[in-house]
Amino acid sequence: MAFAEQSKSNLPAGKLSKASVMSFLSAQGILIFFLVGMFVFSFFSEQFLSQSNIMTVVRQASIIGIIAVGVTVVIIGGNLDLSVGSMLSFSTVLVVDLHDKVGPTTAILMMFALTLMLGAVNGILIGFLRLNSLIVTLAMLSAIQGFVLIYSGGQNVDIANQDGTWFAFFGRGYLGGIAVPILLFGLLAILVQVVMSYTGYGRRIFAVGGNPMAAVYSGIRKNWCVFSTYLISAFCVACAALVLGSRVMGSQNNVGQGYELLVLAGIILGGTSLLGGAGSIWKTVIGVLILGFIQNGLLLMGYPYYIQWIVTWVIIILAVWLDLANKRKRLLTTHS
């Protein structure tokens, strides 16, 4: 947690009073929750904290994580992106289908270009036409799924020669003993966090999300900022599609269905405000990992994995509640 949090406590710092401990606990609540949760799970399953299991979980979570990095930027900029689920289906089907037709390099380039185009459409509609992002991306969610079905004609796509292509590198490869999806996830998270924290561009996105009016009056080109966040989001989806397509070596045409909600769940769990102007990539990374470890932990304990939906719900409500309680300095509402 080397990077500055955007929301700071207004209590005097320095003294280790009860209040400051409390505020530390609630500000870092999600991290503490994560560590406690890992500890509890490790009692029920001896493999849970094994190195190979941790690697497995992080690798599984990296697809959602990569997308969540991009969507966090959109949310910090004060908008939403629900279209990422269908966009993931689109990009995965495209890259897998084109792989055997035009070769991996061209397939990857074309997939990135077309995915960025979809992001640009979102960006133009929301950034320049200033349409509501919830409605635009919800509509894009179904429109893109339609494109995928028309493109694939409802057929699954597969890569014929699974063992003889370097395309396998992105989903199945290892570099220095670490799985490539994890490396990609880590690199993207660090890169985007650095951009958001240390560059003028990052500060402009925070400004636009926090107070759009003030941002415009300070000379920030808000339209371009919003537009660019959707390009970042689409770029992340394209990276995730690369990992997913390479990992599975094939694609169903609805493979990304529901991912938009998992991504949002990870982001909300991390504590990034849906109102914009606050949040951090680190928190999102932790949120996504919590989701991954819950799913894996429940399965290792022998529960059907859909129990995680219920558990996730409970945790999200708790996270939102604690966040709010922290802001108003009490657990229940201030007004009856």
Place this chain on the structure above:
Amino acid sequence: MFKKTTLAASIIMMSITTAQAEGPYRIGITQNNVGVDSYQTTYESAFEAAAEEAGNVDIVVLDAGGDVARQIGQMQDLIQQQVDAIIIWPTNGQAVIPAIRQAHQAGIPVVVTNSKIAEAGLEFIAAFSGPDNVQQGIASAEMMCDALGGEGQIVQIAGQPGYTTAMERATGFEVRLAEACPGVELLETQPGNWNRERAQRVMEDFLTKYDRIDGVYSGDDNMGVGALNAAKGADRADEIIFIGATNFAVGYDAIERGEYYGSIYQSPVDDAEAALQTALDVLAGEEVPKMNFFETPKITAENLSEFDRPVF
């Protein structure tokens, strides 16, 4: 959006068929969710081809898009149009029964295709035509038993929870395995939702959890290949027997490479042709049994060459 296009297309097709309703029979079909998977997509084109071939049939093709309410509406539309017979691929084995009863009361014979409806609805249908999923589960259990020589520990990756096909295959498999192969222990079952990536993740977790896995039974080959991917990633594919159902092209290829032991060959073309034939038999006034199962044989490396590579 695609669903709307198919719907629009089917409306156009409907008007064409009404315009030239000279053939002796008009058969309406309401399908589950065309376009969502390769099996259903192939089924639809095979059904249209079979009707073309039969010559004396006009078809009204509708697609419920997986939506029960829409399917009930489509049933009512078909009743209004007074088609001669209705073929339904139920979106839900329970909720469509009232609509089937309406058709029955209107004197229109209903043939249920591919997935069964609940017991309570059987009296209203003329016949069921489709694969015997319980039998498929039984056949897979026998293959597993043979492959393991009657001993070992295995895991199961089942289809979508609540989906009849998934439950019937799992039941057939579990019951037959316990009975015919007491030496093989089923360690755990988890749903893979007919989704390869999902199945891959489940298998990765299984591989972490169990140091020894001798076999995997998957509810279809799409998931089975996901499990195979996971085992390959963990360098444990050689020690595991993979058995699936509904042979997919990827599964067929994996059997050919010797990585996958076997599956159940179920052709959407046979499925569609059997449904149309059953409806035609009913309309011709023949004695048709209530349950009509088309052949779904075992497929392994030994008899692979007898089968065409699946188109999906």
